[in-house]
Structures are given as C-alpha cells and as structure tokens.
Amino acid sequence: MLRLALRKYRRFAALAIQETLAYRIPYIVNMVSIVVTYAVIFGIWAAVFSGKASVGDYAWAEMKTYLVISLFMSALVSGSSEYRTSRQIRTGNIAIELLRPADYQLSSLSITLGNSLCEGVLVSLACLAFAFATGPGVFPPDALSWALFVVSCLIAIATKFLLVYVFGLACFWTNSLMGISWLRKGLTDFFSGALIPLAFFPGWLMTVADWLPFRNIVWVPAGAFTGRIAGADLARSLAVGVAWVVALWLIARFVWSRAMRKVTIQGG
Amino acid sequence: MAIIEATGLCKAYESAVKEAGLAGAVKHLFKPEYREINAVRDVNLSIESGETVAYVGPNGAGKSTTIKMLTGILMPSAGTVSVNGMDPYRERMENARRIGVVFGQRTQLWWDIPVRESFTLIRDIYGISAARYRDNLSYLTEVLGLAEFMDMSARKLSLGQRMRADLAVSFLHDPAVVFLDEPTIGLDVAVRERIRAFLARVNRERGATILLTSHDLDDIRDVCERLVIIDHGTVIYDGKLQTLLDLCVRTRTMHLRLASGGDALAAKLDKKANLQTIAHSDCEISVEFDRFALSARDVAALAIESGDVIDFRIDEPDIERVIKNVYEGKLDLAGAGK
Numbered sequence: 001m002l003r004l005a006l007r008k009y010r011r012f013a014a015l016a017i018q019e020t021l022a023y024r025i026p027y028i029v030n031m032v033s034i035v036v037t038y039a040v041i042f043g044i045w046a047a048v049f050s051g052k053a054s055v056g057d058y059a060w061a062e063m064k065t066y067l068v069i070s071l072f073m074s075a076l077v078s079g080s081s082e083y084r085t086s087r088q089i090r091t092g093n094i095a096i097e098l099l100r101p102a103d104y105q106l107s108s109l110s111i112t113l114g115n116s117l118c119e120g121v122l123v124s125l126a127c128l129a130f131a132f133a134t135g136p137g138v139f140p141p142d143a144l145s146w147a148l149f150v151v152s153c154l155i156a157i158a159t160k161f162l163l164v165y166v167f168g169l170a171c172f173w174t175n176s177l178m179g180i181s182w183l184r185k186g187l188t189d190f191f192s193g194a195l196i197p198l199a200f201f202p203g204w205l206m207t208v209a210d211w212l213p214f215r216n217i218v219w220v221p222a223g224a225f226t227g228r229i230a231g232a233d234l235a236r237s238l239a240v241g242v243a244w245v246v247a248l249w250l251i252a253r254f255v256w257s258r259a260m261r262k263v264t265i266q267g268g
Numbered sequence: 269m270a271i272i273e274a275t276g277l278c279k280a281y282e283s284a285v286k287e288a289g290l291a292g293a294v295k296h297l298f299k300p301e302y303r304e305i306n307a308v309r310d311v312n313l314s315i316e317s318g319e320t321v322a323y324v325g326p327n328g329a330g331k332s333t334t335i336k337m338l339t340g341i342l343m344p345s346a347g348t349v350s351v352n353g354m355d356p357y358r359e360r361m362e363n364a365r366r367i368g369v370v371f372g373q374r375t376q377l378w379w380d381i382p383v384r385e386s387f388t389l390i391r392d393i394y395g396i397s398a399a400r401y402r403d404n405l406s407y408l409t410e411v412l413g414l415a416e417f418m419d420m421s422a423r424k425l426s427l428g429q430r431m432r433a434d435l436a437v438s439f440l441h442d443p444a445v446v447f448l449d450e451p452t453i454g455l456d457v458a459v460r461e462r463i464r465a466f467l468a469r470v471n472r473e474r475g476a477t478i479l480l481t482s483h484d485l486d487d488i489r490d491v492c493e494r495l496v497i498i499d500h501g502t503v504i505y506d507g508k509l510q511t512l513l514d515l516c517v518r519t520r521t522m523h524l525r526l527a528s529g530g531d532a533l534a535a536k537l538d539k540k541a542n543l544q545t546i547a548h549s550d551c552e553i554s555v556e557f558d559r560f561a562l563s564a565r566d567v568a569a570l571a572i573e574s575g576d577v578i579d580f581r582i583d584e585p586d587i588e589r590v591i592k593n594v595y596e597g598k599l600d601l602a603g604a605g606k
Contacts (some may be wrong), residue, residue: 004395007392007395008392008393008395011389011392011393015378015381015389018380018381018385019378019380019381022380022381022421023380092374093374095336095341095371095374096371096374096375096376098340098341098360098364099339099340099341099364099367099369099376100364100393100394101361101362101364101365101393101394101395102361102393103361260343261343262281
C-alpha cells in the first residue's frame, strides 16, 4: 500500500522534471531573471559596504555568503510551482486533478519537489559562479553544520511550498492571482530576510518576523550556513520550523476542505 | 442496489450580480449582491450496472453540474449520491479509482510528454498491476487505433486523436462506471462513429456502465438504451428512447411517387380519416398519417387502390425534432417514461 503510494507520488515528481525539460527556455529565463535581480541586490549591498569593514555586525564576507544563500532559496519553488494551483483553479482544470485517485496536496508537493530539484541544480551552478566571482565567503565548518544546513533547506522548501499553495488556494475565492501572489511575494521577501537580513530590523519588527513562518525560508538556512545561528539556537529554530511546516500543512488541509465546499469548477 | 443512485440531488450556488460598467463594478465592491442559482433541482436517478444512459438537455440545463456531483468533484447542496455504494464526494479518492471520466472539453493527458508516458503515469497513479495494464493497453490500442500516435506528445495530437487517447486513459483501470461529458464535441463524422462503436463494444464486452451527455443525437441512438432529459435543473423524462418517440411522434409521413393523377388522388385521400396530404403535385404526394390509427400498409394500400403509385418512402420519427420540442416545452411529458 505504502509502496504503491510512494510510487504514485514519485511519478508526480518525475513528471515535474519531464515537464521542466520540455519547457527548458521559460525555466532558464526564470532562473536568469532571479540571478539578475540578485546581481542588482548584490550591487546595492556592495555600495553599502564600500570602504567599511562591516555594517552592523556583518562583515562583507558574511554578507556576500548571506546573499548567495538568499539567491539559492529564492530560486527554489519559483516559476511554474508558484502558479500551478492558481492556474488550475482559474482554468477549471483542477477538475481533472480531482478525478484522479491522488491527494492534491501531496501530488502538488511532489511536483514542487521535482521542480525544486531542477531549479536546485541550475541555481547551484549560478551560486558557485557568484561565489567565485565575488571572492571568499563563509562556509559551514564541519559535516554536522552542512547536514543541519541541508535540513534547514528542506524545511525552507516545505514552508515555501505550503505558503505558495495556501495563497494559491485563495484563488477559489478571488478567481485572480495577481494581488494574492504579490502579497505573498512581498511578505516572503520582507519577512524571510531575502532583501535585508532580519538582524538589521528594528527590535519590534524582528520580533514580528520571529513569530512568522517566513524566516524559515531564508533567514534560518542562511544563518545555519554562515554559523550565525548555531548550537541550541539552531536546534530551536529548526524545531520551530518543523512545527510551522506541520501547522501550515494542517492549515492548508483546512483551507482546501473549505474551498471544496464552495468550489465552482470554472467552465463547462 | 443500483450502481448509481441519486436522490433529491440539488446544487445551488451564488452568482455575483454586477451592474454594467465601472460604476457597477465599484458598487459591487462595496455592496456585493448575489443571486442564488439552482443549477440542479431535485434530480433522482437510479442506474443499474451495465446500463447505457444518455443524459441530455439544452446548454445550461445542469448536465455537467450533475456529472460533477456524481464524480465527486462538487459537493451537492442537498440530496444524496451513491456510486459503487460510496459517497463520491466524501470518498473522492476511493471513488476515483473505480470510475472513469471523459470531459470532451478537457484532457487528462499531460500536455508535454508522449501519450505512452501519460498512460504509464495513469498506471502508477491508479496502481494498476503490470499484467492488467498490459492487457488493457493492448485491447484499447487495438480498438481505438492508438498505435500511430503513442509516441507523440499530447499537444501535437489532433482533436480526434486526443479524444481517443483520453478515452483510453479513462478505461485503463477497468472502471465499473464511466461518465462522458460531451465526448464527441467538435469531432468529425468518422471519429464520432469510431467512438460510438468503441463505447458500445466496451459496454458489451466489459460490462462498463456508461452515462454520457451529448448534443449529438446519433451518440444517444447508437450507444444508449435509456434516455434521461434534464431541463432547468430538473429531470423531465426518464425512459427508453423508443418510448419517447412513440409518445411524442403521433404522425408519420409517407411520400408517394406517381405516374400521374396526383391532384385527383390527393383529393380522394383527404376524404379519409386520420390522414391528410401535406403537399402534392401531379407526380408526388406527401401524406401525414396518425400512426396509431393507420399502419403504413393501410396508407400504401389506400393509395395503390386509387392511384398509379410507382414508389414510396416513409420518414422515420426525427429524434432531433422530438428532443427540440421537449426542450421548448411543446410536448407534455407528464406520465411519460417509467
């Protein structure tokens, strides 16, 4: 039973990879646009740091690394994953998904993981290029730190997927994605620390960010990588991250069941 | 127990009422108004295993909404549904495993991968065993002629090819019930015939229960024994197609070809009860007669007796016209059907 279920959802992930390969160009364009955005952000931070050894308690080497990790996390769960659910709702093709003996949330997750794998491969190359171009950064000191970084990345992917998914489900009510997607992106970019490390926030705002799930997307993985978040602090952050994933998973289930009750399948 | 059982099935939803123009849009923003739309009202259906049922009605009658409730993707506002003994909405995944669905306007194939791979994906999603998959695939490939486009991606298929592939997809897992929502829409005559033949065959050979909606009356005549007509969300006829025709078509028309003397014969025939000539010339007469009072033989005998008849033919009852009359409320179906 479990074996069949695993095979089923693994096929969804494989499908996502096949589709990415079929649409190589938009996928590469999406990656390039993210890299270009980060080149600009990088330029801004370079200007902020010019002539200074550090800003706040950030040395330039750490800041550079932070930005590369932020780039990495921004590229995962982007592009097609971002719009899949809302597009299916808008076109009514969600009906086809509902006719399959598969759990929609799990199949969406599998597809996102498949996509993330493709995105991860390409953006890793971009990150390496970035790292080489910008000189030495900060790296995890040992295998355990690397392992914890990987764990934080998995939590980040799950968190980002669930946020995208829940915001996508809102389309059942709004029938349009634009506003919702901007809201989600805005909140994510700001409260995850993608644009500005949370350490630069005023105290009260940092407290707000601490209570939100977004920090698990960039701030925690970047901290785990650079060592800014370590030891008991990191363990606590990862535990909270897992708790958020569980909570968001249940919230998504709840939103889905509400949506199904009021769903009107668009078109014939 | 019937394989599909719906009792008092209703679906109502709210539809935004917006006045025209920008002012209307702004007004709706602050004070939204909704109107309740009853897409399906108190539909009762009971379909036995192995039946072939056509679900017919004008656009917007509630056909697709009913299908969506029977397949579990819409929750009914009231009433109960049972398919294969399960509530399709509450047990969506389990139900999905045992039904097949074809939407003429949507495809289940994955757009960018070869058809063959869409099939293996379906195999894994439905957990079809290797042996059963091989058997079913070769059966469907043969009956539907899929071989020629198995290795093409869905987006490159013609509509007819796509539809055949979609049909195959929905039969791969041996569904007990198959719902088809306008499966022949937009297809050419040859493909439509092939699909009808396929549906009739799969019903005969595999015992699949079939419920289809269509505006193409040949689909109904060739595939379905039973006809359910829905209009404004309510079932207005449920019974055999032939019964409906018997009920609604009281008259038949006979066209006679004569050597000569058409006008004289027409005058003579018009004196008889239960028939009347509706057109006549010297060499041709069209007679309409009450088919419950007179048989075609009676009419032919009458004409041959008093005129120089060379040839004759009879128009069969026109399903299309009957159903159109039903839609337009011109026929009283009280007491019709079962």
